[in-house]
Amino acid sequence: MTSATPIPFLDLVRPHLALEEPLVAAFRRALRAAQFVGGPEVEGFEREFAGYCEAPGCVGVNSGTDALRFAFIALGVRSGDEVIAPAHTFIATTEAITQAGGTIRFADIDERTMTIDPAAVRAAIGPRTVGIVPVHLYGQTADLDPLLELAQRHGLWIVEDAAKAHGARYKGRRVGAIGRLGCFSFYPGKNLGSLGEGGAVTGADPALLEVVRRLREHGQASKYVHETEGYNGRLHAIQAAFLRIKLAHLDEWNACRQRVAAWYRAALGGIPELVPPEVAPYAEHVYHLYVIRTPARDALREHLQAEGIGTGLHYPVPLHLQKPYASLGYRAGSLPVTERAAAQCLSLPMFPEMTQTQVGRVADAVRRFF
Ligand SMILES: *Cc1c(COP(=O)(O)O)cnc(C)c1O
Numbered sequence: 001m002t003s004a005t006p007i008p009f010l011d012l013v014r015p016h017l018a019l020e021e022p023l024v025a026a027f028r029r030a031l032r033a034a035q036f037v038g039g040p041e042v043e044g045f046e047r048e049f050a051g052y053c054e055a056p057g058c059v060g061v062n063s064g065t066d067a068l069r070f071a072f073i074a075l076g077v078r079s080g081d082e083v084i085a086p087a088h089t090f091i092a093t094t095e096a097i098t099q100a101g102g103t104i105r106f107a108d109i110d111e112r113t114m115t116i117d118p119a120a121v122r123a124a125i126g127p128r129t130v131g132i133v134p135v136h137l138y139g140q141t142a143d144l145d146p147l148l149e150l151a152q153r154h155g156l157w158i159v160e161d162a163a164k165a166h167g168a169r170y171k172g173r174r175v176g177a178i179g180r181l182g183c184f185s186f187y188p189g190k191n192l193g194s195l196g197e198g199g200a201v202t203g204a205d206p207a208l209l210e211v212v213r214r215l216r217e218h219g220q221a222s223k224y225v226h227e228t229e230g231y232n233g234r235l236h237a238i239q240a241a242f243l244r245i246k247l248a249h250l251d252e253w254n255a256c257r258q259r260v261a262a263w264y265r266a267a268l269g270g271i272p273e274l275v276p277p278e279v280a281p282y283a284e285h286v287y288h289l290y291v292i293r294t295p296a297r298d299a300l301r302e303h304l305q306a307e308g309i310g311t312g313l314h315y316p317v318p319l320h321l322q323k324p325y326a327s328l329g330y331r332a333g334s335l336p337v338t339e340r341a342a343a344q345c346l347s348l349p350m351f352p353e354m355t356q357t358q359v360g361r362v363a364d365a366v367r368r369f370f
Helices: 014-020 020-033 040-052 066-074 093-097 118-124 146-154 206-215 236-248 250-265 295-308 323-328 336-344 356-369
Strands: 058-062 082-086 105-109 128-132 157-161 181-185 199-203 220-222 289-293 345-348
Touching: 014 020, 014 082, 020 220, 020 236, 020 289, 040 058, 040 199, 040 236, 058 206, 066 093, 066 157, 066 199, 082 093, 093 105, 093 118, 105 118, 105 323, 118 146, 128 146, 146 157, 199 206, 250 289, 295 345, 295 356, 336 345, 336 356
Parallel strands: 082 105, 082 128, 128 157, 157 181
Antiparallel strands: 058 199, 181 199, 289 345
16 A cells, blocks of 8 residues: 555645746746836736625735734724634634734634634624634635624624635625625635735725725835835735736636545545534535544544555644633633544645545545544
C-alpha cells in the first residue's frame, strides 16, 4: 500500500501549471505597464468579483484578515462593544474583532453543520452586543435567516466570514451580500486563491464600502488628505490580475469539489464510527474542505499518514481555549459542541483535480482502519 503515489491533502501545483501561460502573460503585462498598486486590474477584479457574488459592491484588500478588521472598524466597533463569533474557526475571525477595538463573545456551534448555532447566539446577546460574525465553515454557510431575524430584532449587524466559501449559496443566494458586509480571503489554498495574499469586502451599502476603501489606504479621501487614520491594506494589482484569470474557473472548480465530495460520500457510506459532512437543506456547499468526524480521529490520521495520505485538522484547539483568550473567562466545557468538534474533525484530501481513483484509495485506507 505504501508504495503507491502519496495523495497530498492539497495540490496547489496542478491548477497553477494548467494556467501557466495566462498567469505569466498577466505578469508580463503588469511589468511592462509598471502598474503595481491600484489601477484597472484592481477595479476590474472588484467589479467581476462583486458580479460573481451577486453583490452590489466589492473592495479589494490585502488579506481576509484585513477584510474582517476593516469591516468591523467601518461598522463602528468601539471599546466595550461585544461581537458574537464561533470558536470553531481560524483565529483571524476573532483577532479582527479585538484589533478593531471590540470584545469577543463566543457562541457554540450546531452539532450537524459545525457552523454557529442561532440558539447559542440568542443566548449570548447582551446589552453591549453590536454584531454577529457567522463563519461559512468548510464551504457551507451558517444558517443565516434565524441570525438575520435576531439581528433585526436587537439592532445588530451581521458580517459574513466567507473566507472559506467563495460561491457558496444560502437558500439560492450567494454569500457575501446577505449580511451587511461579506469578508473573503484569497490566501493560496482557498477556493479562489491569489499567488500571494489578498482579500475582499463585499456588500450593498456604498457608504460603508467607501469607508472600507479609505481604511485600506491610510484613511485617505483623496491623495494625502485623510479622513481618519487607516492602514496599508491594498490588494496588489498583480494579484488582482491573477485573480481575474482564476475567477473565470471558480464555478468549474467548485463543481469539481462537489463531485469529489459525492464520490467520498458514496465510498465512505455505512461506517458506523464515521460521520460524513452534513449538507443543510438551505446550503449549496462548495467544499473548501471535506471534514469527517470520528472519535478515533488521531489514530485514523496516523494510519492515513502511514499510507501516504495527507490530512488536516480544522481546528484542533478551539479559540476559547487558546492563550490569547485566557482572560475572556472561558474554560474547558464552556462550549461542548465546539470542543467535541475540535477533538473529532479530520479533513481528508480535497482539491478540484482529485480523481475518483484517488478518492477510492483514501476511502479504502479509511475502511482498512475501521
Ligand atoms: C483564511 C481565513 C481567514 C483569513 O484570511 P487571510 O487571507 O489568511 O488573512 C479568515 N477567516 C477564515 C474562516 C479563514 O479560513
